[in-house]
Amino acid sequence: MTRLVFFCGHAGTGKTTLAKKLIGPLMKATASPFCLLDKDTLYGSYSAAAMGMLTGDPNDRDSPLFLEHLREPEYRGLLDTARDNLALGVSALVVGPLSREVRERRLFDxxxxxxxxxxxxxxxxxHTSEETAHQRIVARGNPNDAYKLAHWDEYRQRRFVPSGDLCEDLLMFDNTAPAAADYEALLARIVGEPLAVSGMPPVPV
Structure with a gap:
């Protein structure tokens, strides 16, 4: 069995860090290969070149122009790459905000x-609090976050925490200050086995 695992959430929540932390334990727990597909790694340079040509700002990832014209092709390419790996028997961890897709339940379709x-x-x-996410974004100093920080009041309107029916089958993970037990519990839920799995590898903190 191959697995397609999405790590979604807003900027500054630690999606990529979490996926990197779990990929090794996932491979051990399932005895199968995984690849890590991060949207920013796959398309960061391309989008920088495109936005630099179109607007003169290669770091823009949040303006209406980017969201209307480049967001969708990036995600389609990300999913195409995941499917290519799945067809080869390689499970995929896909990292990206994907907030619209979570709202519309597309990732379960x-x-x-x-x-x-x-x-x-x-x-x-x-997820994590807005304050924590803002602090992390400032601390990491990524030029791609410049638009978010300069238009924070606008950007924060896009932030949300799924609730109600949106949470059905969604694995919620508070990444503010997780402990080893939190990582192990998430690993067990991703694998789809009870928490008390004999021989489950510990997740490094």
């Missing part, structure tokens, strides 16, 4: 994803 019933789907929503 196998027809929209283009994956069949043999692929195990898991969607992790990584």
């Amino acid at each position: 196998r027809a929209w994803l283009g994956v069949d019933a043999n692929v195990a789907l898991r969607v992790v929503w990584v």
